[in-house]
Amino acid sequence: MEVRAVARFVRVSPRKARIVVDLIRGKSVAQAQEILAFTNRGIVETVEKTLNSAVANAEHNNQLNPSTLFVKAAYVDEGPTLKRIRPRAKGSASRIRKRTSHITIVVAPREEA
Template sequence: MEAKAVARYVRVSPRKARIVVDLVRGKSVIQAREILAFTNRGVAEAVEKTLNSAVANAEHQHHVRPESLIVKTAFVDEGPTLKRIRPRAKGSASRIRKRTSHITIIVAPREEA
């Protein structure tokens, strides 16, 4: 029995989000929360929020204690890119790509994963 949470359209580049998500993959939920609390990255807050949502889903749907859960799967997919324009020299313009991410975290009981 797994519980899943997805944070969609997070305004951070997937490359930056993957750095933080790689830190918590395979760890226990308690250990993952500690890692995220002391990670000095802006996206750590969004990842922690997604992790807490997955744990809450496991508690509510499957009546599992959070201490017995581990982060089974965690990955970041690329969301839609917002395209903006920056004025440049001689009347030209260059494109700015504001990337978004979809963060997915799946938690499972320790013996199952």
């Protein structure tokens, strides 16, 4: 039984968010929370909030024990890009792309073999 949580339209570029999400993929929830606590990136708060939401969904909706959960999948998709214009020399303009991300974290209980 997998449970997921999605944070949509997060105002950070997907490339920056993937750096943090790659750190926690495949780890246990406790280990992932520990890694996020000591990672010095701006997006960490949002990733941690999404991870905690996935754990709460698993605990509340599916009665799963949080200590047995691990991060089965974690990925970042590109959201819509806000396009802005910056004035440049000689009356020209350049485009500024303000990128957004959709962060998805899937947790599942680890099967004991």
